[in-house]
Amino acid sequence: MAARIARAGRLPAWRHLALGIFTVAAVVFILAPLVIVILTSFSAQSYAIFPPEGYSLRWYANLAAQTTFYVAALRSLILALVATAASLVIGTMTAYALVRYRPRGHSALKAIFLSPVVLPKMVLGVAVFMLVIKIGFYGSSWNLVLTHTLICVPFVIAIVAASLANFDWSLQEAALDLGSKPLPTFLKVILPQISVSVFISGLLAFVTSFDQVETTMFLMRPGESTLPIEMFLYLQRWQDPTIAALSSVLIVFAIFLLVMTSLVLGRRKITTLQTSAEPQP
Amino acid sequence: MAASSRRDGGAAGRAKAERSAWVLLTPMCLLMAVAFILPVGLFLLYSFYRFRGGRLEETFTLETYWRFMTDELYLITIYDTLQLAVLATLLCLVISYPLAYAMWRMRSPGLQKLIAFIVFAPVLVSVVVRSYGWTVVLADQGPVNFILTRLGLTSGPVSLVYNMTGTVISLAHVFLPFVVFPILASMLRLDPTLREAAEDLGASWWKTFRSITLPLTLPGVVAGAQICFTLSLGSFVTPAILGGGRVLVLPIQIYTATSDINWPVAAVGGLCLLVMAFIAVVAFGRLSQYSEAV
Known part of the structure; x- marks a missing residue:
């Protein structure tokens, strides 16, 4: 302890100061675009100017009148929930099969299953578009559900497989020896142990699907878009702060998700978050 | 796997495990076949066709490649x-490494957790929203120019x-969490002794x-650089919103070609992107072996 204090005393303060200033600057960099969006949404002008010359709620009133955004938001929500549920089920089955049974070539199989991550999303979107046009399947909701599930499933496989790798299988052995059926054993013995990983991968899958532009753009019939596409198209035509008002609503939704996450993760260390980064090919 | 061999025992057990594995892997294999292999295969096939006089001709030719x-x-x-991906990755690293270092050296776990949440939070906000935010921050009448x-x-x-400037800044912001966390993880693995x-x-x-510190955190x-670089190559929304038509990247070119029904050009552009992503993955794989050997 004494040695640590002595060493801390030796450290020149300027380096700590520099690191502190850098951290503050980085936090400003990370939060700047989000804070400015909220500020702009209360602006009285139809163009963004800093500092705003007066405040109003007119962009929220304008947003409330845009029904296309509601319908699009509902469509995005349903699509994201379906894709998340499908990718959680398929991804957990895959991760379980790879880790528990170690079939021949399991590491090659895992690399193949994670490979959709490397594929540029625009390429996947256009490829699926060409296929559905070719076989006359254009406009079906299945196209979107399947492509979104394919994009989300690598997150689930990577994160759940990582948490199953440290799993104590003797618990499952005991349950099976005591006459429990395989599926109830999975739900009652294994699932509670990997619930945090399943939650984090589900959250990432939901966010990824909800925010998909590239893969969805060509697969939706005109006028039936999801929320990020509606916003993207609106931005191409107009630049008024209605989009800032909508963005602020989405930021509040994100904060809600974040609070939920911190409640679920509770007092766990931040190390659980590191595995939540993009699965590596 | 000691547990499973105790239970199943020998070659028969091995065969049974293999069968169970493939039953569970079936849905994933079907999904890969229908939503990945089939469309991407057709996509590559289109790269050998040509587009002439406003029409798609389904004859085998290397014309599009040559063009x-x-x-x-x-x-x-x-x-x-390439320029966009390289610059965004460099900017991302320049911000991420000192930030991860500061997080690692923090005495207070509460503060460390708070910064981790701030770094992670933007992941939950749509890329469209974040790119729009940057157009406001960096605008001629925005706060940066004001200051x-x-x-x-x-x-x-x-x-x-x-x-290009705005696109690089915004893209670095979008991929920052994917670079900070792998670097922080490598620092936390470092033996303090x-x-x-x-x-x-x-x-x-x-x-x-x-x-x-530096050699041991290189992996x-x-x-982080690999994730940022490969994702930057395929980015569409950010260059479309912040590029103002001046940043011509392959995903935008693929989008335009597809809209114009010029599918062969879209396919060759996509293949180009795929080859670049593949080279990047191999190169970064080599780099990571090298960095671990140091």
Whole structure:
């Protein structure tokens, strides 16, 4: 302890100061675009100017009148929930099969299953578009559900497989020896142990699907878009702060998700978050 | 796997495990076949067709490839795509490494957790929203130019949006969490006794950093750079919103070609992107082996 204090005393303060200033600057960099969006949404002008010359709620009133955004938001929500549920089920089955049974070539199989991550999303979107046009399947909701599930499933496989790798299988052995059926054993013995990983991968899958532009753009019939596409198209035509008002609503939704996450993760260390980064090919 | 061999025992058990595995893998294999292999295969097939006089001709030809390699427009597109990915990755690393270092050295776990949440939070916000936010922050009448003019650093507004600069800044912001966390993870894995030993032997901070911390955290840097670089290559929304038509990258070119029913050009552009992503993955894989060997 004494040695640590002595060493801390030796450290020149300027380096700590520099690191502190850098951290503050980085936090400003990370939060700047989000804070400015909220500020702009209360602006009285139809163009963004800093500092705003007066405040109003007119962009929220304008947003409330845009029904296309509601319908699009509902469509995005349903699509994201379906894709998340499908990718959680398929991804957990895959991760379980790879880790528990170690079939021949399991590491090659895992690399193949994670490979959709490397594929540029625009390429996947256009490829699926060409296929559905070719076989006359254009406009079906299945196209979107399947492509979104394919994009989300690598997150689930990577994160759940990582948490199953440290799993104590003797618990499952005991349950099976005591006459429990395989599926109830999975739900009652294994699932509670990997619930945090399943939650984090589900959250990432939901966010990824909800925010998909590239893969969805060509697969939706005109006028039936999801929320990020509606916003993207609106931005191409107009630049008024209605989009800032909508963005602020989405930021509040994100904060809600974040609070939920911190409640679920509770007092766990931040190390659980590191595995939540993009699965590596 | 000691447990499973106890239960199943021998070759029969092995065969049973193999069967169970493939039953569970069936849905994933079907999904891969229908939503990945089939469409991407057809996509590659289209690259051998040609587009002439506003119509798609389904005859085997290498014409589109030849046009891609000789037409200056496509070469500029490839150059812009690479430039954007390289610059965004470099900016991301320059911000991420000191930030991860600061998080690692923080004494208070509460503060460390708070910063981790701030870094992670933007992942939950749509890329469209974040890119729009940057158009406002960097606009001619935005806060950055306001501060620059107030400080007297510039006479007029510096143009930061609707060009490469704004696109690079915004893209680095989008991929920042994917770089900070792998670097932080490699720092947390570092054995603290190594640094303590170096310091006790009288090594200066800079010497300790250069010969211990930096080499041992390089695998994290390479992993983060790989994610940022490959994702930047395929980015569409950010260059479309912040590029203002001046940043010609392959995903935008693929989008335009597909809209114009010029599918062969879209397919060759996509293949180009795939090859670049593949080369990047292989190169970063080599780099990570090298960085672990140091």
